[in-house]
Each structure stands twice: as C-alpha cells, then as structure tokens.
Amino acid sequence: MTNRKVNVAVVGATGAVGQAMIQTLVRRNFPYTSLKLLASARSAGQQIAVGDQWLTVEEATPEAFEGIDIALFSAGGDVSLRLAPEAVKRGALVIDNTSAFRMHNDVPLVVPEVNAHAIDRHQGIIANPNCSTIQMVVALKPLYDHYGISRVIVSTYQAASGAGAKAIEDLLSTSRQFLQGENMEAHVLPVSKLPNHYPLGFNVLPQIDVFEENGFTKEEMKMVNETRKIFEDDSIAVTPTAVRVPVVYGHSEAVYVETKKPFVLDDVKKLLQQAQGVIVQDDPQAQLYPQAIQAAGELDVFVGRVRQDLDVPNGLSMWVVADNILKGAAWNAIQIAEIWLSKAGL
Ligand code: NAP
Ligand code: 12T
Numbered sequence: 001m002t003n004r005k006v007n008v009a010v011v012g013a014t015g016a017v018g019q020a021m022i023q024t025l026v027r028r029n030f031p032y033t034s035l036k037l038l039a040s041a042r043s044a045g046q047q048i049a050v051g052d053q054w055l056t057v058e059e060a061t062p063e064a065f066e067g068i069d070i071a072l073f074s075a076g077g078d079v080s081l082r083l084a085p086e087a088v089k090r091g092a093l094v095i096d097n098t099s100a101f102r103m104h105n106d107v108p109l110v111v112p113e114v115n116a117h118a119i120d121r122h123q124g125i126i127a128n129p130n131c132s133t134i135q136m137v138v139a140l141k142p143l144y145d146h147y148g149i150s151r152v153i154v155s156t157y158q159a160a161s162g163a164g165a166k167a168i169e170d171l172l173s174t175s176r177q178f179l180q181g182e183n184m185e186a187h188v189l190p191v192s193k194l195p196n197h198y199p200l201g202f203n204v205l206p207q208i209d210v211f212e213e214n215g216f217t218k219e220e221m222k223m224v225n226e227t228r229k230i231f232e233d234d235s236i237a238v239t240p241t242a243v244r245v246p247v248v249y250g251h252s253e254a255v256y257v258e259t260k261k262p263f264v265l266d267d268v269k270k271l272l273q274q275a276q277g278v279i280v281q282d283d284p285q286a287q288l289y290p291q292a293i294q295a296a297g298e299l300d301v302f303v304g305r306v307r308q309d310l311d312v313p314n315g316l317s318m319w320v321v322a323d324n325i326l327k328g329a330a331w332n333a334i335q336i337a338e339i340w341l342s343k344a345g346l
Contacts, residue, residue, distance in 0.1 A: 003345055005033040008337075009068045009092070011060050011083065012075030013037035013048060016165045017097055020330035021072050026051045028334060031341070039075065051186055055343075062086035070135060070337050073097055074329065082335055088124035093340060095333045102127040109229050112335045113277040114141045119339055126336055131328025132156050132219065132242060133226040138278060138301040139320045140325070142271040144231060147314075148260030151237035156207055157245045157252040159292065160200055163189060163322045167200075168173050171246055174201030190244060200246050206243040217242055248293065250292030251324040259314045265306070269315060276329070282306050290321035298323055299331045332345050 008025070012018040018039070025032065037048055038060035046057040058064055060079065065071060065087040072085075073080045074097035084094045084101070101107040108118035109127045112136050119126060129137070143149060160171040166188045175183040177199075184199035190207040197206055208219035210249060216224075220240040227236045245252075273280045281290050282304040290302035301322045309315025322328060 005069070006031060006341065006346060007034045007036070007067055007069050008032040009036040009038055009071045009087070011038045011063065011071060011073045011079065012097075013057055014039045014043045014046065015074060016168070016325060017074035017329045018159050019048075019333065020325045021074065022048065022050055024326065024330045024334050028338070030334065030338070030343075031346070032070075036064065036068065040096075062090075065090045067091055068092040070095065070340075072280070072333050072337070074333075081256055084125055084174045092124075093122070093126065093337075094124060095128060095336050097128045097329050097333055099130065099222060100127075101125050102222070103229065107332050109226060110336050111137050111230055111332060112339055113138050113275070114337055115230050115232070119336060119343070128220040128329065128336070129226045129230065130219065131162055131322075131324040132240075132251055132253065133157065133230070133326050134224050134332055135251060135301045135320055135322035135324075136223065136255060137227055137230050138275070138322075139272070139318065140227075140231075141259065142275040142278075143257055143259060143263075143268065143316070144233075146261075146267075146271055147240065147263050149231075149236055149257055150260050150314075151239070151258045152227070152254040153239045155224075155241045155254045156208075156243055157247070157254075157292075158242060159247040159250050159324055160189065160244065160248050162208070162251065162328070163192075166192065168248055170197075171200045173247065174203075175246065178202050199317065200244060202246060204237035204246075205244040206241065208244055216240070247292045249296035249325060250321055251325055251328060252290070252292055253320045255318050255320050256309070257316045257318075258312060259316065262314055263316070265308050265316075269306055272306065277301055280304065280306075289319055292321055295321045296323050297326070299326055301327055 044059040072088040077098040077100040080100040151180040170188040177268040186197040223240040289304035305319035
C-alpha cells in the first residue's frame with residue numbers, strides 16, 4: 001500500500017445509476033480520499049447523503065476534473081462524449097457507463113469476471129457494457145471456456161429502472177392509474193426522445209432504445225456487438241429480443257446457448273456453481289429459481305432453470321437475473337475501479 005490519494009468523481013450523481021454508485025462506494029468501503037458529485041447545472045447546490053455525510057452537487061464542467069483520479073460517468077452519452085476527454089486530459093481514469101465509447105478500438109469493454117485482463121489496455125477510458133450484456137456474459141463465461149459457444153438466442157425482461165429515474169415514475173404512475181380505473185398517461189417509455197410514449201403499468205413493451213434499419217433495436221444490437229467484443233470472438237451468433245416489463249429493479253433473461261463441444265448437464269451446473277460472480281438457484285422440486293425482486297439490491301448474477309434442449313444435443317436453456325443498476329451498471333464500474341486500484345498497488 002502506498003499513501004497515494006484517490007480522488008473520485010461521480011458524473012450523473014443525481015440519477016438512478018449515480019445514486020447507486022454513491023451507495024456502492026460506501027457499501028464497499030471504497031478507499032477514496034475525496035468524492036466529488038457532479039450533475040447538470042439544474043442540480044448544482046443540491047445536497048446528497050453519502051454514508052453519514054452530506055455532499056453538495058456541483059456542475060460538471062471540464063475544470064471540475066482537476067485533481068480527479070477516477071471519474072465514474074453515468075450522465076448519458078452526450079455528456080460522456082463532451083467531458084470524458086476533458087477528464088482524461090486532466091489525468092483521470094474514466095469508467096464510462098454510457099454507450100458512447102463501448103465499441104471504440106482503444107477502449108476496453110470490461111466485465112471483471114470475464115475479461116479483467118483488458119483493463120490493462122486502457123488509454124484513459126474503460127467502458128462498462130450495457131446492463132443486459134453484462135449479466136448474460138457472466139453466465140456464459142464458464143460455458144464459453146469449457147465448451148465454446150456457437151450461438152445464443154436471448155429474450156430479455158428488463159426493468160424500468162434501466163431507463164432512468166423518470167422511467168420508474170412512468171411505471172409507478174401508470175400502474176396507479178390502472179388500479180384506480182383512470183386513463184394511463186405515459187411520458188417517458190419506451191424511449192423518452194421519441195414521439196410515442198406507452199404505459200408500462202400492466203403492459204409489456206418490445207422496444208428498448210431506438211430501432212435500427214435491420215429491424216433490431218439499438219439495445220439488441222448492443223447485446224450482439226458487446227458480447228463479441230468482450231469474448232474477443234466475432235464468431236458468436238447472438239439473436240436478441242429486448243423487452244421492457246413492469247418491474248422496477250432487476251433484469252431477467254431467457255438465454256438459449258448452443259455450445260461447440262458436447263456437455264453433460266450436471267457438469268454445466270457444477271461449472272456455474274463455481275463461476276465467479278454467479279449464484280445458482282436451481283431446484284425445480286422446491287420451486288427455486290431466480291426472481292427479479294430477490295436479485296434487487298444484490299451484486300451477483302443469479303442463474304436457474306438450467307436444462308438441456310429437447311432436440312439440439314448441444315443446446316442449453318437457462319434463466320439469468322441480476323440487479324440491472326448494480327451488476328448491470330454501478331457495481332460493475334466500481335469493481336473495475338477496485339481492480340485498477342489493486343493493480344496500481346493502491
Ligand atoms: P437518470 O436517472 O435519468 O439520471 C441522469 C443523470 O445525468 C442525472 O444525474 C442528471 O443530472 C445527469 N445529467 C443529465 N444531463 C446532464 C448534463 N448536461 N451535464 C451533467 N449531468 C447531466 O439516468 P440513469 O438511469 O442514471 O442513467 C444515466 C446514463 O447512464 C444513461 O443515459 C446511460 O447512458 C447510462 N446507463 C448505463 C447502463 C448500463 O447498461 N450500463 C444502465 C443505465 C444507464 P440532473 O439531475 O442535473 O439532470
Ligand atoms: N436505453 O447504457 O433504456 O446503453 O434500459 C442502458 C439502458 C441504454 C446503455 C435502457 C438504454 C443503456 C437503457
């Protein structure tokens with residue numbers, strides 16, 4: 001251990017992810033010397049509880065990054081594009097939660113359980129993958145290592161919190177309206193910047209992020225491209241359908257995998273039990289399987305319903321659940337920061 005100071009900034013500190021970052025830094029007893037909370041000018045001056053202290057939110061400007069060692073960004077892609085280079089210029093390591101830099105060649109895309117080695121290649125910015133990708137690749141990792149993976153077909157059941165604090169309010173208010181027999185009025189989901197908003201209360205929306213020309217949504221394409229980048233293997237075929245469901249915290253995924261080599265189901269279960277960051281909850285007789293409301297607040301990825309395909313010998317289905325704001329965003333970012341600190345001997 002050295003006595004070097006570690007000054008941390010959280011950009012987007014008032015948001016759903018930023019708040020979880022603050023709580024996770026406290027929960028992990030992260031060894032920061034100072035913590036700076038940054039957001040837009042709208043929130044400057046606001047007080048936020050950090051453990052038993054109150055800190056004042058400041059406006060995120062280029063100068064705000066003077067003296068910062070680690071900057072955790074989750075204020076949207078535009079803010080990252082504008083300010084992450086400013087933070088790097090001032091000597092900070094940026095861990096970015098937005099999709100702004102994920103596919104850049106000189107930006108490692110890191111899930112510590114899968115490719116912690118990529119951290120070393122950073123040139124100032126490390127990207128955190130999309131929440132849906134993160135929990136899926138943690139569960140795929142032992143299968144990939146032992147059998148190889150040729151294809152993945154995945155349907156997601158994603159919580160409202162993934163789209164931010166206002167989307168949670170959209171879910172709660174439309175649910176309340178439904179229960180009171182009122183007209184449901186949505187303002188944010190599926191995508192706040194698009195003209196049409198649909199209620200999520202008592203509904204299911206097969207759109208997350210904007211559509212691309214190929215008929216897939218941007219969220220779905222993130223799962224395709226990020227999975228390949230993280231495994232450094234462009235041969236993995238990924239067919240995703242990303243769906244928003246009326247859940248506040250916790251994404252669930254039905255994942256179907258085809259392995260290259262044959263497997264024995266009991267071995268797969270053992271490998272998953274031993275896998276880093278995975279908790280197997282799989283006992284059909286006892287009706288034990290992962291559930292979003294139980295994964296909420298937890299750091300691990302929960303896996304259950306593990307079963308062999310009826311027709312394809314190398315086919316396997318499983319149900320994968322994690323807290324999208326923690327493992328899907330804040331915790332994965334802080335885990336990267338912890339590894340970077342320990343590699344730096346701090
Ligand atoms: P949110 O609840 O809507 O919060 C947005 C945050 O960004 C707020 O703190 C907001 O500050 C801040 N912000 C907005 N405009 C800003 C500006 N011009 N300058 C500085 N700060 C600004 O959203 P969220 O759910 O926390 O998500 C934030 C971002 O994180 C998303 O846009 C996405 O890129 C990323 N994200 C990634 C994942 C993932 O899969 N890894 C998951 C969720 C989110 P004010 O309060 O001042 O407006
Ligand atoms: N549109 O960081 O709406 O790429 O759930 C994460 C979550 C983008 C991202 C969402 C999104 C990201 C969502």
